[in-house]
Amino acid sequence: MTASAAPSxxxxxxxxxxxxxxxxxxxxxxxxxxxxxxxxxxxxTFASMYFDADPVAEAFVDECYLGAGQARGRELLxxxxxxxxxxxxxxxxSLSRLFADVDEDPPWLDWARVEHGARVxxxxxxxxxxxxxxxxxxAYAESSVAKPLALTGAYxxxxxxxxxxxxxxxxxxxxxxxxxxxxxxxxxxxxxxRVMHVFVRRRLEGHPEWDRAAWGVPISQGDALLxxxxxxxxxxLGLMAMGYRPSVEDIEATMHFWRYVGHLMGVRPRFYPSSLxxxxxxxxxxxxKGAGTAGEDGRVLxxxxxxxxxxxxxASLLDRLEDGLHRGMTRFFLPAPIYRQLGLPPVxxxxxxxxxxxxFLFTAxxxxxxxxxxxxxxxRVARAERRRWLARHLGxxxxxxxxxxxxxx
Numbered sequence: 001m002t003a004s005a006a007p008s009x010x011x012x013x014x015x016x017x018x019x020x021x022x023x024x025x026x027x028x029x030x031x032x033x034x035x036x037x038x039x040x041x042x043x044x045t046f047a048s049m050y051f052d053a054d055p056v057a058e059a060f061v062d063e064c065y066l067g068a069g070q071a072r073g074r075e076l077l078x079x080x081x082x083x084x085x086x087x088x089x090x091x092x093x094s095l096s097r098l099f100a101d102v103d104e105d106p107p108w109l110d111w112a113r114v115e116h117g118a119r120v121x122x123x124x125x126x127x128x129x130x131x132x133x134x135x136x137x138x139a140y141a142e143s144s145v146a147k148p149l150a151l152t153g154a155y156x157x158x159x160x161x162x163x164x165x166x167x168x169x170x171x172x173x174x175x176x177x178x179x180x181x182x183x184x185x186x187x188x189x190x191x192x193x194r195v196m197h198v199f200v201r202r203r204l205e206g207h208p209e210w211d212r213a214a215w216g217v218p219i220s221q222g223d224a225l226l227x228x229x230x231x232x233x234x235x236x237l238g239l240m241a242m243g244y245r246p247s248v249e250d251i252e253a254t255m256h257f258w259r260y261v262g263h264l265m266g267v268r269p270r271f272y273p274s275s276l277x278x279x280x281x282x283x284x285x286x287x288x289k290g291a292g293t294a295g296e297d298g299r300v301l302x303x304x305x306x307x308x309x310x311x312x313x314x315a316s317l318l319d320r321l322e323d324g325l326h327r328g329m330t331r332f333f334l335p336a337p338i339y340r341q342l343g344l345p346p347v348x349x350x351x352x353x354x355x356x357x358x359x360f361l362f363t364a365x366x367x368x369x370x371x372x373x374x375x376x377x378x379x380r381v382a383r384a385e386r387r388r389w390l391a392r393h394l395g396x397x398x399x400x401x402x403x404x405x406x407x408x409x
Contacts, residue, residue, distance in 0.1 A: 005048045009214045025284075050221070054194065061202055081191065081192075102191060113253050117232070121171075122175050122176075122382050123379065127235075131234075135230060137301075137338070140298035142292065143211070144218075161308040161393075164305070172386050173399075189399070193401050196402065221269050242358055243357060243365060255276075306345075331346075
């Protein structure tokens with residue numbers, strides 16, 4: 001693919017001069033003095049990233065998973081994570097290259113900013129889990145996002161809650177203090193997810209329903225970049241509605257943190273926003289470019305997510321409360337036109353739950369910012385809350401990050 005290539009469903013250049021995008025650009029530029037659109041050459045680079053994958057990890061998967069079997073590939077990966085590649089006699093060259101790739105720090109890495117961003121992400125507690133799950137539903141309108149999940153059965157039906165909890169376990173592992181350092185659990189989790197993504201990509205590329213010309217490669221660098229923004233910029237701004245008070249510096253630190261998480265996962269975008277302003281410009285491009293062709297696949301994923309915490313008959317009050325909060329935050333943070341378009345049911349007064357938290361969180365955040373020592377206390381409280389929440393829902397089962405063995409169709 002050339003640097004200017006774009007999937008046919010990347011509709012930005014056809015739509016950027018349409019009435020609504022033009023009105024948005026004019027309004028933003030008039031109020032803030034900043035064009036919300038990225039330069040055209042940057043947009044073309046972003047579009048071409050939908051054809052970018054992860055050749056280093058793909059070589060390992062081809063040799064050790066697809067060549068020797070998934071069980072053998074997983075065994076090699078786990079041994080290397082536990083004891084190092086040097087402890088494996090006659091280690092496959094692709095395995096050695098994979099670990100050399102993650103062990104070499106990129107030139108832009110700033111560990112102080114990584115730890116700062118991880119601390120900000122932890123501060124958002126379990127609110128960021130529900131928020132991130134909710135805003136992801138908007139992306140399910142896009143076939144490049146929805147088709148891999150629909151075809152593998154991930155985040156659909158009974159598997160939805162388990163997959164969501166495994167994702168939350170990943171978020172916790174990577175954002176713990178020092179969680180991305182060599183030998184840390186978060187770093188290991190990132191590598192496991194990286195290999196799982198490659199395994200899914202390899203299998204989807206040969207699926208008769210996958211349209212490479214329209215969507216690019218499965219789990220592309222383009223969609224991965226937007227996912228990283230969904231863990232940093234989106235909650236940094238969106239959770240202010242609940243009373244959280246991150247600064248611009250805090251949000252940009254989370255961008256740096258997630259950039260490094262992505263790096264470990266093989267996400268090496270040829271464009272990554274250098275500031276909050278550029279991140280918001282990327283959001284404008286994402287808004288304009290969408291084709292919205294996922295159809296029923298996307299709607300099934302959305303309904304499955306909304307039902308993920310539905311309590312069984314005779315469930316405890318705590319289970320019913322969790323389900324209400326889950327539904328309420330989904331309704332509150334998913335834009336109303338999208339919510340209606342998806343045909344999702346009303347949730348009643350639960351939709352106001354995020355606003356009810358505002359006075360308590362805003363007060364706590366204000367005190368944290370002005371009283372010495374409270375930031376450390378808030379961090380300990382948030383970490384404990386996350387661990388309790390995950391243990392209650394996932395129990396003692398470890399997150400597996402295992403690719404499915406067969407497709408749903």
